[in-house]
Amino acid sequence: MPHYTAAHWGIQEVIRDRAGNPALRPWRDDPDPPAFAMHALAASTGELRVRRPAIRRGWLEHGPGPARGGRGRDGHVEVDWNTALDLVAGELARVRAAHGNEAIFGGSYGWASAGRFHHAQSQLHRFLNLAGGFVRSTHSYSLGAARVLLPHVLADMDRLQAGHDDWDTLAAHTRLMLCFGGIPVRNAQIDPGGAGRHEARGAIARMAARGCRFINVSPTRDDFGDGREQPALAEWIPIRPNTDTAFMLALAHELIVLGRHDRAFLASHCSGFGRFADHVLGLDDGQPKTPEWAADITGVPAARIAALARELGRERSLINVAWSLQRAEHGEQPYWAALALAAVIGHIGLPGGGIAFAYGAVNAIGYRGPKFHGPTLAQGRNPVSAFIPVARIADMLFDPGAPFEYDGGRHRYPHVRYLHWAGGNPFHHHQDLNRLVRAWQLPDTIVAHEQFWTAAARHADIVLPATTTLERADIGFSSREGHMVAMRPVIAPVGEARDDHAILAGIARRLGFGEAFTEGLDTEGWLRRLYEECRPRAEAAGVRLPGYDAFVERGLIDFSRAAEPPEPLLARFRADPINHPLPSDSGRIELHSPRLAGFGHTGFAGHPRWREPTEWLGAALARQYPLHLISDQPANKLHGQLDHSAASRADRVRGREPVVLHPLDAAERGLADGELVRVFNDRGACVAAVRTSDGLARGVACMATGAWFDPAGPEFDGVCAHGNPNVLTQDAGCSPLSQGCSAQSCLVQVERWTGPLPPVRAFDPPAFVATPPIRLPLANGASPCPSLT
Template structure:
């Protein structure tokens, strides 16, 4: 540190007295380095603390007033600095007005979930829900409208694979108990299905995600990458890359199944004892129900994968002990109708006996999550249960259902404002039971309801992180919305559409407790305050505490140090290791020991696993049943058959179904290219695009000097369009347009555009058309309700942010007109 400036960020060195785990196999011993490398953005985060976009003081939109909100100028108006007292008066006044006018807080849409910054307490993104919940409980506010986070990273598994094999508590993905022991000992091949831990992993699991693929190589396991792009992990680790067109994985899986069926290359005993409905699937694959056999030759024009490659993959997959690996699921699991991909992926894994030694569903990251009882790597179960302080606020976003009975899924928030009433099935709560997907909901919850009148925005990134971003910005300008308050450290993305902006802090500006949950080593850090607050910014917790105080909710917000101390003192560090709160604050870190290999073998034995057994071995060996009605893997979903049998979008048996976002559809005549959108390599979702160090690494400098978001385009697509490397390109469809910088490369399949999500929103005008110069591709992604007529029930409110259609054309930068209009 140097005064109020951050000079340097360093990697963390795990202390020598901390015992690391070892995975011992006949192929070698595997562990992790003691040096824990941060993601590049973390080292550059100090640039973000003092970025030009930083909100330093409370700001009020110049042309907003309670009696004349002027919603149409949100995103265009200027702001003026006001005092905190006046800002709090405005917030209190608006909430009092809502209660007086409507009788409760139901007209307030609270957006308070998602990924904020590190921190147990101060920078958490759930305080809005907590504030309104405490107001309901202690001040008679009534319910509020909860924006409920959808299963964004797991969409296709959640809406699809759960109907095949259950796994509600792991959002449709098989649990990962001790899975690395099994894979490193037995597997001979691993399929990277859109998996790119080199890009996604650092932001979620630290350097562990980079280490795990090296274990596979050390073990002599062949890696086959299947994705539309030769992504970073595929380029570094894969032995073979099989490029396929976006959104066509379902056709590939059907063609693999056809090869296995006609050549007898599947586990017939497993199918007989562990599954139901296979005969109907076999009939469909062979074309006995619709006259179309799903052969590799049938799949070739759909996927772009040569039929000989499909057959070779099918034969090698069957001959070798093969596991399939994802990080969360990749772009394939977040595209239109990705629920079919999730189900068909489960089908092909079942055909090869998932759970047999070496045949697992493998995640390369987040090794402490997604389990029944044991972590992916050797850890003490007691530490997983009681070692870390887990903030209960997370249940407002990752829970079994909404806290407020008045709610709307995040994917439908814009339509709840623009096109009420809306009706849908499935709450979208992350941990909801599969049966919930057949439950009908609506917003507003009853006739005569005022709908949404106020937006409480703690997230700041709806337009850039989720789909149909232009529609969300349009919703913020709706005349129905009287007041928008934004709580955020930076003037970016959704925040310029606020009427009142309350300046939040970065995690350098306050003390907090850090719990390391998603990496391989459980740990806690006491985060000292590193610098003085920038301007008059306050932590998210403190902002909500101040508002709560105005309403007499002081007792619901005890002092931060009291809250942190109580949380820490419930952990094993205090109760078992005897480290007091005061001692912990001095030493600043606790990293728990891992069990020795012999201890781990004993722990596994107590949970029914042998030394090199893990993953779904318990199911394969007959040690348990699944959460499906039959207790088995269901090719034909008995729940869908019973509760929604006529739904052509998600029939009881998953099938290849053409739709509007596929090449070859009527829309593809105007928009012939398919966008594949990955997690960014140098950002974390939308965080960090304003960091100049990161932008210089990842951007394309246009002829006007502007740094454009890169767009990978194949030479076959670039040539006919006159696009050369470094050109500025407009990517557009009927939803809008974004500007990007061309990277002409054969690392992307012909017919596709590769654009990472999360670029900053920077609106401009081009030939009289609104465009985003920043390249935020989610602005033109589809909304789930587009598939349905206005007023029709939305049966699957999925998020689709990849595999959608667009056109690309080279533009002259001289035609770009900068504008203060933010959307």
Template sequence: MKKLIASRVGAFYYENNKITPFEYDEAPTELIQNYKSRINHSSRIKNPCVRKGFLNGDKNRFNDEFVEISWDEAFDLIAKNLKHYYEKYGSSSIYAESYEWGGVGKIGWGRMLIHRLINTLGGGVFELGDYSTGSAIAAMPYVFGTPTVYERATDFKEIIRNAKVVVFWGANPFVTSKIAHDIPMHEHEKYLKEIAKSKEVIFIDVRVNESAKAMNAKTLIPNSNSDMAMAIAMCNYLYVNNLYDKEFIANHTTGFDEFRDYFLGKVDGINKDLAWASDICGISEVELKNLALKLKNNPSNILLGRSIQRQLNGEFNYLAIICLACMCGHISKDGLGIEFNLSSGCKGESAKNTESLKNINSLLGEIKGQNHYIPSSRLNECLLNPNSTTTYKDELIKYPDIKLMINACGAYFTHQPDSNESLKALNKLDCIITLEPFWTSLAKFSDIVLPVAIEGERYDIEQSTNKEILFALKPIKEPFYNALSDFTICKEIAKRFNKSYEFCKDLDELELVKMAYLDIAKRYEAKGICLSSFDEFLERGYEKVQGLSELEPYTRFKNISKINLIIKGKIAKYEIKDELASKYPLFLISAHSPYRLHSQLHNSDIRDSENNLEPVYLHTDLAKQKGIKTGDIIRVFNDRGELLAGARVIDDINPKSILIFQGAWWDKCDNMCINGNVNVLTCANPSSSVSNSNTAHTCKVDLEKFQGNLNQEIRVFKEPKIIKKPL
């Protein structure tokens, strides 16, 4: 019998080691094929393990052996360490932040459960903002008065009805919407294809990305990190030529005069005109002028990607483009203006009067301990400099003195910048506890490692991105070796503190799944919509809600009153400092990979590679200059570290930039990563004092053809040395 599995890359059926897409997925992605090799992959963790040196107090974690232990021994050891640090140092010594992804589900999502567990035990250290939108999530409330980043996006249907020109700026939706936090049905693709057929579509990116090719769209290829200069100069052009929407600026913005004085050069004597920007971005004055005129003179919408704000002064990169959109005057008009949430997660799909599933916190009540917070990309800084200070939204924050880290699906080395600095920072910790299905780089660097069940091995409940389908996650096979779900692990740890009732009312996963289903069924019943019984839902594996009606068309900022063009007293200013002024000549772009979900799926059989290494994409002219051809092994380096990658020579990338997709697992060999983990090279400098967020896309490097012999075995997908427990 075919077994339905739901995941963050889509739903699919699994039968006799064959994958077939779920019938309601409108554009199934090839990523579902990863499951076959992942579920029984050799890199899966088979039993709970403790690092051998940890047992005798040795903190030298690199290349240490592990000792298999029983689950009871693991739970007791974890409880002993947590109790010790809570009693001696308090909740500020416990770091309990995991990253956003991992396994899917409203009951069993690892990050949510670790948060709940630590709050149940007394609290810990958590993050402000996130890596995806760290600059924007801190800054946009000052501009619009609302969170804006993750709010409901303008309907694609409204853009199709009303826009003539659509600009995707730093966005690659065909790739970044392959995945979602819930179960993607990929409905958005048909809208993107309709936009491609009926609108003038322009992409702005340092390369012709996958979406631009799929939409057969024109691409402007600027120099990296020049987005702000482009936007400022187009604002200058519209103002000087009296082409901007004076009424919108006067009635719906504040702070424009300060910005105007800056771009006219009244502040520093530099007129930020098209010639000024052209020298910076490498786009001709004519093309910049034409883009400004197209945006102003046609019903248009600028769809921003998140890469723009993952740069130096990322908050103000967004702000400069918002200023441009304000001067064009289309904001608040149906389907027009600017949008922040249509480039990822299948947003903009048709919206109906659906209900949302409640998660464990909503069902049982949220728990709050004595918590402490740091900006999301500042953990290295915090660990290396405890009790020093930083800022978030320009408010002073004192770094706690963290002793213990507990995380689920954390993949620290593939999302925290500057891996070699991360190594030093993690060595400051007394104890690292990791819940993971696989022997990732962080798992190998941990002290206590617990094997986690993945989808197809545990119970949970989730819904599709358009909220029209409910999915029952259930075991289709026994968990791999000795794996347990994140839920079971956290409940067992809570038991050691006599707090399992507080954690989950002593319910099990299936009972909570049923509670969530009956809750949403009751809310649908109040609307006159009947769902199947829970037993029928569980048996079938999904419920497609019938009788839904379309919501009214939606445009973000439809009723906006004021847009503030100043963030904490600062306007959008283009500056060359820090990494931009580096001695290295090339920008390293670390975009989302079409072949994985951040670092997830990298250990699958369909992993993309060049000469068995992570690919590095470089322009034909740069390749000729360096004596490189496709397939060559390349050494990419800067002062922070170096990595090896396999060359792919292409024509449609900026000659001053190279591309290595983010998310490759770290395989350390001396100071070099031989598996292409870009965070060996990325810069840890913060965006600005507003968010103190990450600047992964402001990274300068150089490269050369690798002259050595790659004799070192690539061990990244192999388990460490393990002392097996007696049979």
């Protein structure tokens, strides 16, 4: 019987040679597995693994408190597990007693594991809830603006994504797919809980063969497919970054002026069309949102905008809006404007028509599979009410007690002194990393569960070595993809690594609630319980799961073909808006929202509108920094995961991340392919290598995220030697409504690198420091600290 494991990038079969040495190969039923996935095993056993618990030397010498620049520079001392767990428990007990649980932040973000039991966020939140609660974060960097906006004007984002039409429905019905931000296959390689069959590339080809036209409105041609298919399958309309809202309003203007809007749908299914139409026609501000008006903003010829408006709605039309559009200043606006445009066309609720958020974002969108609540570890109740929007962590550390606005409410940042991080790497996904480094010096203590010596580990006070997915048993499950995987260990834990549950159980025992945390179960006991608990839910969805022992023996249950074709997204609402209303205030699509207008958030109107970002190519700042930086997702890894693998390193030039420029923009700067350059703005700089492509709009620079943050030292003044674009992106909320990240609103300049070149040290193993025994208070305030080695 095959042996399987699962990762966010796919299901993998485990094979062994005659000596028992393991290797990974793609699941045989996956039509398009990502090549980089095969490097996970080698990367997991390499020299960058955290093999023993380690304590930052400055924290040992001086005790808890602000690090005064030491985090990231001091070096670490390896210790035994008892010492490390005693120190964590003692510090957590001290902070609780002295400052209360509002001084504790539970940092865990997203893509830690495809396994449902060893999901770091669930484990950490369960632990901290039992410890009396913690300050939490809300929503995500990926969808911070959309998740706040859409429930007000349409529906909850999870509900919408779970209801998207499958690819077969699109192939049968969609005849024009207008894609803002494309359908990037590189993003569709992944899915929380583990991708199954990678279908996006083949689905696009099937749709084209059935007669669907694709239009890719994006600063980059490669946002559609993988770029190679673009000329044959999609028309590319280059657009200035952050100007999609103006483009959409102009399309709506033309449809209304031509009388091509669906009056009946707008009257029966929408609220506030009159106010929206007044704005589009310029009756409220004196500026009609004409194609000529939009052309000056977007760089797209007015004639093409007008012609496209006439094409929309002739046949079944679908507006697809990439997640990246709302990761920008005023990021709510393009999502709201896209919804308004789809409402004007009137195809919402029809198969293959309306609005999508978004095909190509992750593998599961467009997947047909029965949907039920799978194996999930209960986290308990958090008695602490304090929270922050996830992208505002540096603001919280810099300004405890400062007010902030969020979703119509006024709140204050808590005074956090202890951060416990398990799963995720803030030095990958946060913006303005030089600012984050300064903020990271302020808390008393930072604890990190880490598998590798990433920047997150190097900037932590206490580093606890965690196992990878390949070293533990778990259950892989994605609620939309239609498979469940019995993940069995592929290799033994590397060094002294422990799984997050074992780490937290050890701390919980020291704090007196070990039994409540584990409930007397080992890993196998938990897996059996979680699996058996989800069987009735699966059966209610039409999926009969075998008993746990049979599941483990089989290794993989594939029920993705068991589901009937889903009903079209919002079909019941379209058929009967009275008896199937939306969860918005009016029960209808809100093209003008009195509630949002009433929040009084600065610059936030009650309807979609174009607002200039601080940083875009039309800003005064563009005279100093004339390139708009797009920091997109990489094709050869998941965010920063596996960046140290051979697949990721092979794409570097002299060890640096490429920056892609239009040939004319490169020529203006006297730059040629392969040259090392300085990419910079007022926030920082990074070293990168030039690649030229005519698949970019003029004035755009493109750098994939994922290069491990590698600060070059004070002599290079905020330079990342490796090429992480988040040293350049701005750390500011996209609006007072959502406080989502605004990474895609970023202006830079590029120039040839001159002078000494900082070496790349991101993948250098740490040099541990030796120190004599040090005594610090432990959990009970009395036990001595064992010798440190």
